[in-house]
Amino acid sequence: MSFEVCVKAAAGDPEILGDCPFSQRVLLTLEEKKVPYKMHLINVNEKPQWFLEMNPEGKVPVIKVDDKWVPDSDVITGVLEEKHPSPPLAPPPEHSSVGSKIFPAFVKFLKSKDPNDGSEQALLDELKALDDHLKDHGPYINGENICAVDLSLAPKLYHLQVALGHYKNWTIPESLSHVHNYMKLLFSRESFEKTNPAPDHVVAGWAPKVNA
Numbered sequence: 001m002s003f004e005v006c007v008k009a010a011a012g013d014p015e016i017l018g019d020c021p022f023s024q025r026v027l028l029t030l031e032e033k034k035v036p037y038k039m040h041l042i043n044v045n046e047k048p049q050w051f052l053e054m055n056p057e058g059k060v061p062v063i064k065v066d067d068k069w070v071p072d073s074d075v076i077t078g079v080l081e082e083k084h085p086s087p088p089l090a091p092p093p094e095h096s097s098v099g100s101k102i103f104p105a106f107v108k109f110l111k112s113k114d115p116n117d118g119s120e121q122a123l124l125d126e127l128k129a130l131d132d133h134l135k136d137h138g139p140y141i142n143g144e145n146i147c148a149v150d151l152s153l154a155p156k157l158y159h160l161q162v163a164l165g166h167y168k169n170w171t172i173p174e175s176l177s178h179v180h181n182y183m184k185l186l187f188s189r190e191s192f193e194k195t196n197p198a199p200d201h202v203v204a205g206w207a208p209k210v211n212a
Helices: 021-032 049-054 073-083 102-111 119-137 148-168 177-187 190-195 199-210
Strands: 003-010 013-017 037-042 062-065 068-071
Touching: 003 021, 013 021, 013 037, 021 073, 021 148, 021 190, 062 073, 068 073, 073 148, 102 119, 102 148, 102 199, 119 177, 148 177, 148 199, 177 190
Parallel strands: 003 037
Antiparallel strands: 003 013, 003 062, 062 068
């Protein structure tokens, strides 16, 4: 069974994969499950008519399942797990929300113009919680085998690293060694190397929010 998936194209270059972490999450899931798929790169600033006809909301990612287009990365990865249960990627319930507050904390800190608003410390607290979890349960969220939570966190941590490094000259403290090791593991996986956007596309993608 082959899937069709629509994901964001790079701004200014519709032939290159764009900077959407939710699109990459879906692609990572397809790659890790070794599921064949056809990828459509969508210019979100000039969405093609065929795309809007089958997906009126115009959101990416969407995936075609049984002749029906399904949006939302949470829903899509659940469908993929159901239809392709091997290798299993569903995490145990107690680990399903690990790291879930990192991305909103990152966005708030990235957009912050006030160094005293607590947004940096809030991000550090979330990263420390992830580091503590990995210390006890690593190297991945659920131990030795990668799971869906890892595939959700990988693109978000990549965006965090690239965007904060560029816009704030900020890096994750070396003391969070388990997080650093975790990111190296994730970013070196074949699935990630095949699907990650170029750093300059990540930087460009966050520019409107940083400059708002």
